Every structure is written in structure tokens, then in C-alpha cells.
Amino acid sequence: MGCSSSLPDRSSGQLAGLNSENGGVSDAKNLRVKLVLLGDSGVGKSCIVLRFVRGQFDPTSKVTVGASFLSQTIALQDSTTVKFEIWDTAGQERYAALAPLYYRGAAVAVVVYDITSPESFAKAQYWVKELQKHGNPDIVMALVGNKADLNEKREVPVQDGIDYAEKNGMFFIETSAKTADNINQLFEEIAKRLPRPASS
Amino acid sequence: MSSDSSSTSGDEFTNPNPNPNSTSKPLEDQFASAALTQPNNEPPEIQESPNGVVNGSVGENNHGEVESNEREGEVGSNLEARQSVRWRRTNSEVEVEAPSSPSSSGYAGERGSSSGSGSSGGFDMIGGGIGGGDDDEIQEVSNVDSIQDSQASWMPGKRHVDEDDASLSWRKRKKHFFILSNSGKPIYSRYGDEHKLAGFSATLQAIISFVENGGDRVKLVRAGNHQVVFLVKGPIYLVCISCTEEPYESLRGQLELIYGQMLLILTKSVNRCFEKNPKFDMTPLLGGTDVVFSSLIHSFSWNPATFLHAYTCLPLAYATRQAAGAILQDVADSGVLFAILMCKHKVISLVGAQKASLHPDDMLLLANFVMSSESFRTSESFSPICLPRYNPMAFLYAYVHYLDVDTYLMLLTTSSDAFYHLKDCRIRIEMVLLKSNVLSEVQRSMLDGGMHVEDLPTDPLPRSGTLSPHLGQPRDSLESFKEPFVGIGGPAGLWHLCTVVYFWINMYLLSSHHQLIAHVNRKDYIGLTRTFMLPCMI
Numbered sequence: 001m002g003c004s005s006s007l008p009d010r011s012s013g014q015l016a017g018l019n020s021e022n023g024g025v026s027d028a029k030n031l032r033v034k035l036v037l038l039g040d041s042g043v044g045k046s047c048i049v050l051r052f053v054r055g056q057f058d059p060t061s062k063v064t065v066g067a068s069f070l071s072q073t074i075a076l077q078d079s080t081t082v083k084f085e086i087w088d089t090a091g092q093e094r095y096a097a098l099a100p101l102y103y104r105g106a107a108v109a110v111v112v113y114d115i116t117s118p119e120s121f122a123k124a125q126y127w128v129k130e131l132q133k134h135g136n137p138d139i140v141m142a143l144v145g146n147k148a149d150l151n152e153k154r155e156v157p158v159q160d161g162i163d164y165a166e167k168n169g170m171f172f173i174e175t176s177a178k179t180a181d182n183i184n185q186l187f188e189e190i191a192k193r194l195p196r197p198a199s200s
Numbered sequence: 201m202s203s204d205s206s207s208t209s210g211d212e213f214t215n216p217n218p219n220p221n222s223t224s225k226p227l228e229d230q231f232a233s234a235a236l237t238q239p240n241n242e243p244p245e246i247q248e249s250p251n252g253v254v255n256g257s258v259g260e261n262n263h264g265e266v267e268s269n270e271r272e273g274e275v276g277s278n279l280e281a282r283q284s285v286r287w288r289r290t291n292s293e294v295e296v297e298a299p300s301s302p303s304s305s306g307y308a309g310e311r312g313s314s315s316g317s318g319s320s321g322g323f324d325m326i327g328g329g330i331g332g333g334d335d336d337e338i339q340e341v342s343n344v345d346s347i348q349d350s351q352a353s354w355m356p357g358k359r360h361v362d363e364d365d366a367s368l369s370w371r372k373r374k375k376h377f378f379i380l381s382n383s384g385k386p387i388y389s390r391y392g393d394e395h396k397l398a399g400f401s402a403t404l405q406a407i408i409s410f411v412e413n414g415g416d417r418v419k420l421v422r423a424g425n426h427q428v429v430f431l432v433k434g435p436i437y438l439v440c441i442s443c444t445e446e447p448y449e450s451l452r453g454q455l456e457l458i459y460g461q462m463l464l465i466l467t468k469s470v471n472r473c474f475e476k477n478p479k480f481d482m483t484p485l486l487g488g489t490d491v492v493f494s495s496l497i498h499s500f501s502w503n504p505a506t507f508l509h510a511y512t513c514l515p516l517a518y519a520t521r522q523a524a525g526a527i528l529q530d531v532a533d534s535g536v537l538f539a540i541l542m543c544k545h546k547v548i549s550l551v552g553a554q555k556a557s558l559h560p561d562d563m564l565l566l567a568n569f570v571m572s573s574e575s576f577r578t579s580e581s582f583s584p585i586c587l588p589r590y591n592p593m594a595f596l597y598a599y600v601h602y603l604d605v606d607t608y609l610m611l612l613t614t615s616s617d618a619f620y621h622l623k624d625c626r627i628r629i630e631m632v633l634l635k636s637n638v639l640s641e642v643q644r645s646m647l648d649g650g651m652h653v654e655d656l657p658t659d660p661l662p663r664s665g666t667l668s669p670h671l672g673q674p675r676d677s678l679e680s681f682k683e684p685f686v687g688i689g690g691p692a693g694l695w696h697l698c699t700v701v702y703f704w705i706n707m708y709l710l711s712s713h714h715q716l717i718a719h720v721n722r723k724d725y726i727g728l729t730r731t732f733m734l735p736c737m738i
């Protein structure tokens with residue numbers, strides 16, 4: 001399990017500096033991308049990240065404050081690696097005004113909603129519009145319907161997610177941080193869609 | 201589309217532009233004036249209301265109240281005819297024309313129906329029965345260990361959300377805290393669901409504005425065993441209803457801290473929301489912060505820092521603290537406003553940029569915020585926070601990272617772009633701390649359980665004798681508190697400081713009238729703490 005957390009991330013510390021703000025691409029074989037997660041409070045953004053980065057799921061709710069930073073590197077089949085530098089933002093309303101701080105310069109935005117909550121789907125659409133207006137124009141966007149394990153309580157039909165994503169040129173996937181369903185796929189798909197720097 | 205919720209507050213919280221020197225003044229002034237108006241034990245302006253203004257719970261008398269002991273939860277409810285209501289006013293010597301009964305002034309209807317406690321409308325006092333075993337009472341604390349026990353056994357988070365003011369259990373709670381807006385909208389309640397308490401909030405608001413309309417301000421209402429303490433902060437009202445027998449000054453100080461905690465999360469610019477819309481509902485802005493407030497309120501009953509306006513230091517060898525301080529200083533020189541290393545609620549080391557000084561109350565609120573927000577433990581975070589005593593109008597940005605289970609580093613900056621720089625700083629700090637064994641020393645000190653009263657020598661000068669395992673200082677008894685104090689430097693000064701502080705803490709916790717605390721020799725205290733590089737402002 002590739003669970004290198006962001007904590008012992010000492011080696012890259014010196015590099016991190018401000019260039020990470022530019023969504024820094026390092027070289028053709030080893031990509032470094034800034035990824036931001038947005039979405040209503042409680043949809044499971046932190047759970048998705050912790051599942052991806054540490055392979056864990058903790059059902060106790062830990063409302064994010066401000067934003068958390070984690071990183072994870074994955075290897076693709078074509079022997080390139082992608083290091084995700086992830087900003088897991090707080091969905092609480094009081095932090096909404098700070099979102100630009102975290103999505104500015106991001107190469108990837110993952111907009112998450114909870115398939116059992118139409119309000120969270122509406123909030124996801126709000127974020128998509130905000131990103132279209134103020135985000136990096138080349139940003140790769142993914143729409144994620146989380147808590148797919150709660151299918152019996154579903155209130156947002158899969159098709160609604162697919163349609164909305166298609167209309168907005170986004171990649172769409174339903175995930176479950178609880179069962180780990182589609183979590184790695186989400187990040188692999190994103191990695192595949194990243195614009196590759198022209199190799200020198 | 202639910203964008204409305206986030207756009208209402210959109211521009212209110214974006215100004216990361218601190219101007220501490222000019223803007224922090226008003227708050228300081230408020231505190232200063234608060235200090236000036238601190239009333240005496242027996243205020244002259246007491247009015248005995250002949251017919252008993254408070255109508256709640258008559259008949260649940262507990263005639264054994266002489267023996268009553270709040271620690272046992274046996275506060276009697278002598279809400280009888282002889283009870284008095286005391287209106288303490290800020291700016292008038294004139295006797296208050298206390299309303300003969302609040303129920304006559306027309307706001308009784310706001311309340312929901314009364315439950316089995318026999319109230320007849322009006323301003324029903326909470327409680328009036330035998331309080332259930334609550335968690336917030338001041339325990340009889342005779343040593344540090346039991347303080348720690350009370351920390352360990354307490355679970356954060358709001359409980360009893362199902363209650364409202366019609367529930368008997370809610371009324372019996374011994375200490376309520378409320379935040380409401382000046383239009384009567386509930387913002388926070390320690391117990392029960394805020395939204396269900398709208399009627400009760402409106403009642404509190406009515407009392408406050410009734411007195412305000414008379415050009416005056418209500419500070420305290422005493423009714424039987426209960427004290428109702430009010431604090432008005434612009435459009436925000438804070439109220440404590442308590443039968444814990446803590447003095448007015450303590451309860452008011454607690455309300456000040458609760459208000460400070462709210463500012464730490466939102467800054468004072470929330471006031472603008474009320475200017476735009478007096479009926480503004482603030483609860484969504486505080487979403488997810490119940491634990492922050494409940495853990496602060498819990499700390500009122502165990503953490504002396506909440507009333508001493510000083511912070512607790514983790515006992516460490518001089519060289520260890522020097523090592524920690526040196527690297528923090530290094531980082532502060534690179535543009536960090538404050539660098540703070542803490543273990544739980546205890547300070548390991550603290551460094552500020554030139555001229556910047558951190559008020560102990562801000563430290564307390566910041567530490568409480570970080571420790572009660574579980575998400576800080578999972579990974580490094582970058583979050584806006586406001587230090588109300590530093591600049592209540594603006595956000596600072598806090599980089600927070602746990603170095604081990606209990607030890608965390610906070611780096612504060614005014615720049616919203618500084619994350620990567622602060623992350624680098626943390627990596628440097630962490631390396632130095634590991635190399636110089638600071639973290640393991642910290643853990644050892646924590647295991648030792650901090651300072652014990654019996655570690656304190658009677659004599660300010662170290663002498664030969666049994667060495668305490670904790671501090672390498674002679675053990676002795678506590679007889680000599682009254683000994684004159686000789687000089688404030690060196691280890692002797694520190695022992696004196698600890699001795700004084702612990703003596704008073706114990707006195708405070710053991711006395712039912714906690715007034716004794718006021719007698720701490722402030723000069724000694726300030727002088728000493730300066731000497732020891734850890735400023736405590738009183």
C-alpha cells in the first residue's frame with residue numbers, strides 16, 4: 001500500500017518553497033501537481049484524502065479547520081510518477097471566502113458531493129462555477145459523488161452527476177471512502193488527464 | 201443552488217490586514233474599563249424585591265441548604281418569597297426601579313410552556329432543583345493529579361442536544377452559557393439545541409434591552425442560588441446562568457473568554473453582518489465549533505490559566521528550553537510573527553517577532569482551539585485565526601503541526617501565502633528538536649505530571665536535602681508561604697513564583713468564595729515572569 005504520508009516528507013521540503021504555488025511541474029517523468037478538494041462540509045473530502053494517502057477510514061467526524069495539506073505519490077504504468085500535493089479544504093461556510101487561497105494555482109480541482117444530499121450537489125455546482133470564473137483556466141476538474149456505499153439512501157441520481165460533469169467538461173466518478181471503492185481510480189484517472197510537459 | 205450561504209459572508213472575512221496597534225486599542229480599553237467597574241463584594245445598589253421577582257420552581261425548597269455543597273450537586277432551590285433579586289448597574293447609584301416582575305413587562309410570552317417545575321411564566325430561573333451530576337463543577341482539587349484526571353475523563357463535544365428550556369434536565373444544569381445576538385437570535389448554547397432555544401434567547405435579549413432602554417446596563421441578576429451574568433459586546437450578548445457560587449468576576453471573566461474564543465474563529469468583523477442585517481443568523485458561521493466552546497467551558501473547571509491570565513509552562517531543564525527557544529527565535533527572525541511550541545496546554549517555548557507580544561488569554565484560546573479541533577492531529581494545517589487581544593479585527597494565519605501525540609507547533613503569520621515557508625520552518629524546527637532531544641525531554645516531563653506542590657521548597661534558596669525526582673530540587677512542606685520573599689531572579693525566584701501560584705490555585709479551588717485570588721501579589725508575579733522570559737500579563 002503506497003501510504004507515504006506527508007509527514008516524513010523531509011526530502012522535498014527545501015524544494016517546496018513558493019514554486020509549489022505554481023502547481024509546479026518538475027520534469028516529464030516526475031510530475032508534481034497541486035490538487036485542491038472543494039465541497040460542502042461533511043461530504044467526505046478528508047475521508048477521501050486519508051483513504052488515498054494513508055489507506056485509512058475513520059468514521060468519526062473531524063471537521064476540517066482552514067485546510068489540511070497532505071501529499072502522495074503514485075506511479076503510473078508508463079513509469080512516470082505523479083506527486084499530488086493535496087489541499088483538503090474546510091467545507092464550513094466561514095471558510096468559503098478563503099477558498100481562492102487554496103485553489104489559486106492548482107492544477108487539479110476535485111469537487112465532492114454526497115450522493116445522499118441534494119444540497120451538497122447544489123454546493124458542488126456552486127464550486128464548479130466559482131472555479132470556472134476564478135480558477136486556473138487549464139485546471140483539470142473532477143466531480144466526485146462520495147458515499148456510494150449508501151446507495152439505499154441515494155438522493156442524487158448517478159445520471160445527474162454524469163450529465164452535469166459532461167456539460168462542464170469534467171471527469172466524473174462515484175466513490176466510497178468507507179469501502180475504498182474507486183478512490184485510487186479517482187486519482188489515477190486524474191493523473192492520466194494531466195497535461196504533460198513537453199519533454200526536453 | 202446553495203451559493204447564498206457562502207456568499208453572505210463572502211467579503212466579511214477576507215481582510216488579512218492586521219493593524220494591531222491601532223485596532224486592538226478599543227478592546228483593551230474595554231477590558232480596562234471592565235476592571236474599573238469591578239464591584240465589591242457587597243454592592244450598595246442591591247434591592248430586595250419584596251415579592252420575589254423570580255417565579256420559577258417554587259416549592260422545590262431544600263431546607264438543608266446551609267450544608268449544601270455544590271460539588272455534590274446539592275444546591276438547594278430556595279426560590280422562596282424571601283429571595284432577592286439584585287440588579288447591579290454600571291453607571292448609576294440610583295436604586296433600580298427593578299421591574300416588580302419581568303412577567304409584567306410583556307416578554308413572558310416568548311417562552312415556551314413551563315414544564316413540571318411550577319413556573320408561572322416570566323423569567324424562569326433555570327435549575328431550582330438538585331443538579332444532576334454535572335461535569336463542570338469545580339472539583340475539590342488537592343493535587344495536580346486530580347486535575348489531570350478530570351481532563352482525561354472528559355469527552356469533548358456537545359451533549360444533551362435534545363434538551364430545550366422546557367426540559368427539566370436542562371433547567372437543572374448548574375451552569376449555562378449562552379451567546380445570542382442583540383435581536384435575540386441564539387448563537388450558542390452550552391446545552392440544548394440553539395434553534396429550539398429561540399424563545400429563551402428572546403427572553404434574555406428582552407431583559408438586556410429593557411435595562412439598556414433605561415440608559416443603563418445589566419450586569420448581574422441574583423435569584424436565590426442563581427446568578428445571571430450578562431456581558432454585552434456590541435451586537436453580541438453573552439449570558440451565564442449559574443448556581444456554582446463562583447463570584448461575579450469569575451463568571452464575567454469566563455464570558456469574556458467565550459467571547460474571545462468566538463472572535464478567534466470569526467474576528468470582530470462579524471459585527472458588520474449585524475449592521476447589514478440585524479436579524480442575521482450567526483449559527484452557520486460557527487458550524488462545527490461546539491467542541492471548541494465546550495472544551496473551553498470545561499477548562500474553566502480545571503485550568504487555572506482561565507482565571508490567572510497567565511499560561512502554564514512545562515517544567516524543563518534550562519538547556520532544553522534554551523535549545524527550543526533558539527530554533528524558534530531563528531524562525532521568528534525569518535518573518536514569522538509568533539512561533540509557539542506547546543505540549544497539551546503547557547508552553548514549552550514561545551517566541552514573537554520584534555515588538556509583537558502575545559497575551560496569555562490569546563494563547564489559552566488558541567491552544568484550546570487547536571487541541572479541541574481534532575483535524576489538526578491528522579495532518580499539517582493552515583488556517584485563519586484571530587488573536588482577539590492582538591488584533592480583534594483581522595485574521596492571522598496559523599500553520600499547525602503535531603510533532604507527536606501531545607506536542608504541537610504553531611507558527612503564526614500575517615501573510616496568507618506563507619504556507620510553504622512555514623512548512624520549511626517546521627521541518628527545520630523538527631529536525632533541531634529531534635537532534636537535541638527536546639521532544640523526548642518534553643515527553644518525560646509530561647509523564648512526570650508537571651509540577652507537584654510537594655516539589656516546592658520552603659526556602660527560596662536551594663539547599664541540600666532529598667532531591668525531588670521531578671525538578672532536582674529539595675522537597676519540603678508547604679509551611680512557609682508567608683516567608684518574606686527575597687529577590688526575584690534565579691531559581692529562587694521561580695520557586696517563589698510557583699509556590700505563590702500553586703498556593704493560590706489551591707486556595708481558589710478549595711474556597712467557596714473564590715475572592716482570595718485577588719490577593720496574589722501582582723508585582724511579584726509580573727516581575728518574576730519577566731525574569732523568566734515568559735511574559736504573563738495580568
Ligand SMILES: Nc1nc2c(ncn2[C@@H]2O[C@H](COP(=O)(O)OP(=O)(O)OP(=O)(O)O)[C@@H](O)[C@H]2O)c(=O)[nH]1
Binds near residue numbers: 040047060176
Ligand atoms: N458511509 C460513508 N460515510 C462517509 C464516507 N466518507 C465520509 N463519510 C462520513 O462523513 C463524515 C464527514 O466526512 P469528512 O471527510 O470529515 O467530511 P469533509 O468533507 O472533510 O467535511 P469538512 O472538513 O467539514 O469540510 C464522516 O463522519 C465520515 O464518517 C463514505 O464514503 N461513506
Ligand SMILES: [Mg+2]
Binds near residue numbers: 045047062063091
Ligand atoms: Mg474535512
